[in-house]
Amino acid sequence: MSLASAYSSPVEDSKASTPAPLVRTRRLRKEFAAGAVGLLKRTRLTVKAVEDVDLDIYPGETLGLVGESGSGKSTLGRLILGLIRPSAGEVFFDGQELGQLSRRRMRHLRRQMQLVFQDPYSSLNPRMRVHSIVGEGIEIHKLKRGAEKRARIVELLQMVGLDAQALGRYPHEFSGGQRQRIGIARALAVEPRFIVLDEPVSALDVSIQAQIINLLQDLQLRLNLTYLFIAHDLRVVEHVSRRVAIMYVGKIVEIADRDEIYRNPRHPYTRALLSAVPTIKADERSERIRLPGEVPSPLNPPPGCRFHPRCPYAIDICKTVEPPLETGGAGHAVACHVFPAP
Ligand code: SF4
Numbered sequence: 027m028s029l030a031s032a033y034s035s036p037v038e039d040s041k042a043s044t045p046a047p048l049v050r051t052r053r054l055r056k057e058f059a060a061g062a063v064g065l066l067k068r069t070r071l072t073v074k075a076v077e078d079v080d081l082d083i084y085p086g087e088t089l090g091l092v093g094e095s096g097s098g099k100s101t102l103g104r105l106i107l108g109l110i111r112p113s114a115g116e117v118f119f120d121g122q123e124l125g126q127l128s129r130r131r132m133r134h135l136r137r138q139m140q141l142v143f144q145d146p147y148s149s150l151n152p153r154m155r156v157h158s159i160v161g162e163g164i165e166i167h168k169l170k171r172g173a174e175k176r177a178r179i180v181e182l183l184q185m186v187g188l189d190a191q192a193l194g195r196y197p198h199e200f201s202g203g204q205r206q207r208i209g210i211a212r213a214l215a216v217e218p219r220f221i222v223l224d225e226p227v228s229a230l231d232v233s234i235q236a237q238i239i240n241l242l243q244d245l246q247l248r249l250n251l252t253y254l255f256i257a258h259d260l261r262v263v264e265h266v267s268r269r270v271a272i273m274y275v276g277k278i279v280e281i282a283d284r285d286e287i288y289r290n291p292r293h294p295y296t297r298a299l300l301s302a303v304p305t306i307k308a309d310e311r312s313e314r315i316r317l318p319g320e321v322p323s324p325l326n327p328p329p330g331c332r333f334h335p336r337c338p339y340a341i342d343i344c345k346t347v348e349p350p351l352e353t354g355g356a357g358h359a360v361a362c363h364v365f366p367a368p
Contacts, residue, residue, distance in 0.1 A: 046121070047082035048220055048252050049106055054079040054115035056101055060325060073324045075101040077276040078115070080351070083220070088246065088253040090267030090284070092260055092299065094321050098276040099256045103222040106254065107139050108132060119220070137167050140213035144225035146205035150197040156183070156208055157193040163216040182211040185248075186241060203234035210241065220252045227262060239266055260303045264288060272296045275332045276324055278351055282358035290368065292360040294337050331363065339364050 055078055060071040076098045083089045093099045104110045106117055108124045117124045119135055127135060143149035150159055160179045164170050170178050180190045186207040197205055206226060213221055223242065227235035243266065245251060257263050263270055264284060271281040272295060280293040291297045298315040317336045322328055328335055334344040343363050353359040354367030 045084075047118075048085045048120055049081070049083040049254070050118040051079050051081045051102075051106060052116045052118075054081075054102070054105055054117060055113045056098075056105055056110065057113045071325055074276050074327060075324055076105060076112075079276075079278055081106075081271065081278065081281075083252060083254060085219075085252050086246070086250055087268045088255050088266050090263030090270040091254060091256045091273060092258065092263050092270060093273035094258060096275075096321055096324065097273045098324065099273050100224055102273070103141070103224055103254055103256055107141055107222055108136060109141070137163075137216045138219045140216065140218040140221045142206075142209050142213050142221060142223045142226050145229050146202050146209055147197075147229070149209055150205055150212075152197050155194055155196055156188075159197070159208060160211045160215050163212065167216055169216065179211075179215070182215055183208075185214065185245065186211045187237075201234075202230050203237060206230065206238055207241070210238075210245070214245070214249070218251070220254075222254045222256065224256045225258065226255075228257070228259070235262065242266070260299055264303075272299065275322055275327050277332060277361065278359075279333065279361045280359065281351075283356070286356060286358050290358070292358070292365040292368065293333075293362050294339050294365065295333050331361075 054076060055074075056076040058073040058075055060073045062070045079102060081089070091099050091102065101110070105112050108117065112125075119139060122131075122135065124132065124135070157176070157179050160182055161175055164175055164178060169175075176193075179193065183189060183192055188204065188207055188211070192200070192204075192208070197208065200208065226242070227238050230238060239262065242253070246253060253266075255263060255266050267284050269281065270284050270287045271278050272287075272293065273279070274295050280287065280291070280296045282290075287296065288300065291300050298317050301313065301315040315338075319336050322332060322335065329348075330346045331337070331340070331344040331349050334340040337344065341364060347363070349361045349363045351359050351361040352367050356368070358367050360367040
């Protein structure tokens with residue numbers, strides 16, 4: 027069974043009816059200190075994990091965020107959730123800038139923003155039973171107590187396709203897919219509005235991936251959730267996202283509606299990623315674009331366009347001038363000197 031054929035129809039939502047973004051980032055930047063080199067160690071090294079990212083995520087939509095390992099997408103997800111502090115720039119949730127909030131207000135807001143991890147094996151405490159794992163957030167935020175709390179945990183387990191028998195069991199007693207369901211129930215326990223799904227199916231078999239994706243889509247419709255879906259796999263993102271953003275070495279290089287980006291990719295990096303997606307449809311097959319070299323280190327990204335050392339279309343200006351992310355008529359934004367937004 028191909029992954030694509032196993033999916034239910036994609037989530038539909040309406041940006042037009044909800045014009046104000048639920049999540050907004052402006053000039054968001056994160057640098058990590060990475061030690062020092064040179065005489066007397068006076069030259070400090072800095073990893074530029076995320077640089078000047080502007081993103082809007084609308085209520086009820088899924089924004090797919092795609093990039094290779096080390097592109098900064100997980101760091102961006104954690105910045106948006108307020109789990110790490112930005113070096114510069116702003117994150118707004120429901121119009122409120124996270125950096126301006128008191129600790130009490132931030133704690134309240136955090137409840138509305140949750141994270142589902144990639145690895146269902148390491149993200150659950152092996153010494154905690156399922157009722158404690160799922161009930162932890164309910165306890166911390168004092169949402170329910172006693173029998174009501176237990177009933178709520180059972181309800182959450184049922185929402186994710188598990189039953190009450192799971193309550194007293196430990197994570198190692200479950201399969202990978204079941205553990206991811208427990209991780210999703212844990213995130214839902216505090217009644218969030220927005221969830222960062224950080225490669226939520228990457229560690230699972232293809233048939234299980236489809237089940238989890240379908241579950242996430244059902245929950246989104248049922249609970250009116252907004253997702254940032256982080257993945258390195260364009261196959262997965264195609265079937266869950268309304269819009270897709272492509273990230274390369276800390277920068278967003280292209281963003282557009284899903285159909286637009288799959289039919290009319292502009293940035294050479296997006297084209298290369300798309301050419302690597304297997305398809306069984308003969309008319310959609312294209313020759314795979316093999317990029318030379320490796321993804322550059324965010325310690326020392328190339329000048330100009332960061333993609334230029336690997337880009338088959340690079341011209342002189344690409345080596346010195348960084349192309350801005352510019353938006354075209356249909357909301358399709360591209361950062362490229364040679365293939366601008368349509
Ligand atoms: Fe390639 Fe130049 Fe476009 Fe960068 S700006 S993606 S190097 S053509």
